[in-house]
Amino acid sequence: MVKQGVVPDELSKPFWDAANEGRLEMQNCSACDRLQNPPAETCSQCKSADNLEWKVLSGKGKIYNYGVVYDCPVRLLQEDQPFNLAVITLDEDSGIQMYSHLPGTPVDEVPVGASVEVIFEKSANGQMIPEWQVVS
C-alpha cells in the first residue's frame, strides 16, 4: 500500500523529519510531562506553547481497536481495499493513539491487544510514514 505523499508543514515537520531518519518522535509538554498527538500549537492540558518539545519514543505499542475499510475515500488507497485500519496506543502513554494499516496482518484478522512495533514505509513522494507491525 502506498499512501499519499506528505508535505511537512511547520507544525508537523519534526515528526516527519524524524520518520525519514527512522525515529518515532512525538510532541511532549515538558511542564506537564504529557505527550500529544496530533501535534498542536499549544499543550492541550496547560495551553502553553512554552514547554513543547519533541521526544523520541520507543516505537512500541498495542493494538487498541480496528476496523476494515471497504470503501475508502482516498483515491490512492482504493485499489488496496479492503484493508485493516487500526488504532495503536503507545507503551509510553496508552492515551496516545496512532493509525496503522498493520502491514503483514491479514485483513480482518487483527489481534486486538497485541503488541506492535513501529516500522517506516515510503509514501508516494518518498516521505517515510510510521507504520506498525504485530510482534510475533
Add this chain to the structure above:
Amino acid sequence: MTTENAPASMYRATEGLGVWEHKGKVAAVGIGHSPTVRRWDGKPENSVGANSILALRKAIEDAGVDPADIDGLVLDPVTTTGAHWPPGQEIPMDVVNHWNPTDDPLDGIAKLSAEWILNNMPELTNVKFTMYGQGCMSHAIVVAAQAVGEGRTHTCLVLKSWHNLEGRYNQSGISAQDEVPGSFALAPGRTLWGAPGSYGTALQFAEYCRKYGKSHDMMAPFMANSRRNGLLFPEGYWAQHRPEQLEPEDYLNARWIAKPANLFDNDIPIMVSGAYLFTTSERAKDMKQKPVYILNHASSRGTQRSVLPTLDEVEAETAETGRKIYEGAGITASDLSFENMYDGFALFHQFHIEGLRYRGMQNGDALDFYQKDISIEGPDPILPSGGNIGSGRSRFWMHTDCIQQIQGRAGARALTGVKPEIGVSGGPMPMGGNFTVWSATPD
C-alpha cells in the same frame, strides 16, 4: 451587515449552570422545508440559495407572521460536509447572477451567507440581528433560542441548508490528491490512512460490542424502525423519491463501508433546506400554530485525548451532556416523552440515548432496548422522526419532528403510545453537539 459566528457565551457547555434563565420563554412557532433532491441539477431555481428562500418563506407562512415583523436570522453558513466545490471548477455565473449575489460567487451555490439571504428576500425589511450557528441546525437552534431569550431578536428565523453535487462525498479535494499537508496527515478524522467518515464511530461501536457482548446484527430493528418512521415523513427524501422499507434482511446483507459500519449505517447525502421561526413565549400565545416551548439548550464541547475518541471518552461525555440537558431544563430523564437524538451514523445513536439515560437505560443497554417495541405506537419510542437514516442527511428531521409531535402535527408519524409533552433533539456527534429540550408547556 456583518454576520459573526456565535460567541462561546451563547452556548451552555458546562455543568453547574442551573436552570436556563430563559426556560420556557422562547417558542418555536413555524416550520418550513424545501423539497429534497439527491443532487443539484445546476439550475438557479434549484440551488441551495433557492431552497433556503423557499424553506424560510414556508416557515414564515406556517407561523402566520408578516415578514416585516421578523427581526432576526440565524443560520449555518456551511452547506455541506463532503460535497465541496471542486477547486478550479468553473462557477456558473448565470446561476450567480440569476440572484442578487454577494462578493463570493459560491454564495447561494455551495455556501450561504446571511447577506445573500437578505439580498434575495426583499420582504425581510426589518432584520437587524444576524448570527451564524455554525455546525448544523442543532447549533443554529441553540443560538437562536439564546438570542431570543436575551432579547437580541424578538422574532427570529433559523435556517439550515444542504447542497449536494455530482460525485461521491469526500472523494474530491484532498482525498483525490497525490500529496497532503503534514498536519492534515496526522489530524483526527479523514487522514492519510484513508478512514471513511463513519470509521471513528465504527470503532467506538466495535469497542462497545466487545465491552458489552453485543453485535452489529442487533442494530437491525433500529434501522427498520428508523426507515419506517422516515417513510411517514412526507418532507423527507426516502418518502419523496424512493419509498422503500429497509427490512432487517436488507440491512444485514449490506456491504461494509468501514466494518463494522455498513452502507445503511451511513446516511444518504441530499439537498434540502429547513427553517423554523422562533419568538417569545409571550408573542407565541396568540399565533397560528401551537407554540412549542424551549426549556433548555445544552452543548457538548468535550474533546478526545488523541486521534479518535475512545468508548470511555464517549460515554463520559454523553453522560455529562445528559446531566446538562436535564439540569438546565429542571427535569429528569423520567420526564422525557420521547427522544430524537442524532443518527447520521446509525451506530452512535445508542451513545446519545444511553447518555440521556432514556427510559432508565444504562451504558450497554441500548442494543437490547432496540429489540423491544420501539415504535411510535409503543410506550418507548426511539427516534420517531426516523432521523437521517429515515429521511436523508439534513440533521434537522429530529428537530422538526419534536416540534410537530408536540404540536400534534406529526401526521401518520404521531406518537400514540405516549403523550408527546417533552422531547429532546440534537447532535451531531456524541462528542461535540448541541441539544434542545422542547415542551408543550413553558414549565
Add this chain to the structure above:
Amino acid sequence: MAILISFDIDGTLEVGDPPGVLTMELVRKTQEAGILVGSCSDRPLSSQRAIWEQHGIAYDFAVSKHQLPDVKERFEAEIYYHIGDREDLDRQYALAAGFEFFWPDEALSEPWLK
C-alpha cells in the same frame, strides 16, 4: 453455453437513480434468450426484488455489491458477466469475483450474444 448476467441498477438500468442506458426490455430479451439474469446493487434486496417484480421479470438473483462470489457459487454458468457504471463498486468487485465486466454503453450492443 450457460451465461449469467448481473446488472447494477443505479446508473445502469433505465429504472435507476440516476437512470442508466439499459432498458428493462433489454433485460427481458436477455432472459428470454435463456440467460440467467439478476441484480447486484446497493439498493436494499427487497427493493431490488420489487423492481424486477414490478417489471414482470422473473429474476434469478438479487444481491448486494459484495455478493457476486455468492452468485457464482449458486449458479453454474460457463461465463459470468456484471454490468455497472462504477469503477470501484462494479468493475473491481466483478473482476475480483471472476466475472467479466461491461460498462453500460458496452452492454447496449449485447455482446454476450456474439
